Amino acid sequence: MSKWFYMNLVLLLMAIWQVVKPFSFPIFSLPILFGLIGFLLFLFNWTRNAVFSTIRNVPERKTKIKLANLSKKVMPYHRWIGTAALVFILLHAVFVLHWYSFSFQNMKMLAGLLAFVNLILMVLTGWWRLVKPTGRMRQIHLRLGISLFFIISLHLLL
Ligand code: HEM
Numbered sequence: 001m002s003k004w005f006y007m008n009l010v011l012l013l014m015a016i017w018q019v020v021k022p023f024s025f026p027i028f029s030l031p032i033l034f035g036l037i038g039f040l041l042f043l044f045n046w047t048r049n050a051v052f053s054t055i056r057n058v059p060e061r062k063t064k065i066k067l068a069n070l071s072k073k074v075m076p077y078h079r080w081i082g083t084a085a086l087v088f089i090l091l092h093a094v095f096v097l098h099w100y101s102f103s104f105q106n107m108k109m110l111a112g113l114l115a116f117v118n119l120i121l122m123v124l125t126g127w128w129r130l131v132k133p134t135g136r137m138r139q140i141h142l143r144l145g146i147s148l149f150f151i152i153s154l155h156l157l158l
Contacts, residue, residue, distance in 0.1 A: 002057060004050035008043060011149065014156050015039050031095040038088035039152065042119070045081050046145055048074070079126050086123045089116055111155040118148045 019028075019036055028036075048071060055067050093116055102109060125141040 002050045002053035004053050008047055008050055011153055012043060018156050031092055031099060034088050034092040034095060038085045038092055041081050041085035041088065045078055045085070046149060048078065049145060079130065082123050082126050086119055089119055108155060108158040111151060111158055115148060115151040115155050118144055118151055122148060
């Protein structure tokens with residue numbers, strides 16, 4: 001199994017922990033609810049990277065085929081899931097800004113803003129690949145995914 005599966009699992013546990021921490025659980029505030037939904041949609045799409053990475057590294061042909069077929073089934077929804085993640089994160093940001101108002105001193109907000117810009121670029125490059133599928137755009141989309149993974153980790157940790 002690819003190291004990305006384990007990294008994704010750690011990130012998922014981190015997000016769940018932040019959300020169910022005694023102070024906020026079980027009352028979900030709207031910003032947290034939308035943030036969690038957007039996060040889960042992003043992670044679902046990002047798991048595709050872990051699946052591809054496993055396909056490349058696993059020696060058994062049968063497993064490769066099984067994973068490739070699974071990935072193919074989800075592909076028609078990939079762009080829409082990414083777009084939905086952006087919509088939920090936009091709602092997350094709107095509610096956060098409405099409830100707390102923006103501050104450059106708040107590192108969690110800064111990391112969130114950075115993640116938001118990164119997510120916009122990810123969605124744009126994802127749709128752009130439908131118009132003009134080049135290897136360079138694939139690389140950019142992948143690199144944006146890696147940076148988004150780490151910025152979201154920071155956002156959740158802060
Ligand atoms: C890809 C973008 C983003 C993702 C995936 C995301 C995800 C999350 C999640 C899952 C939480 C709940 C867990 C926690 O408290 O750490 C959260 C909280 C928070 N996020 Fe985001 N977020 C994003 C963007 C943003 C943006 C753009 C802002 C602000 C401009 C922001 C500000 C905050 C704040 C202030 C909290 C704490 C809310 C509270 O405790 O009531 N986030 N985010």
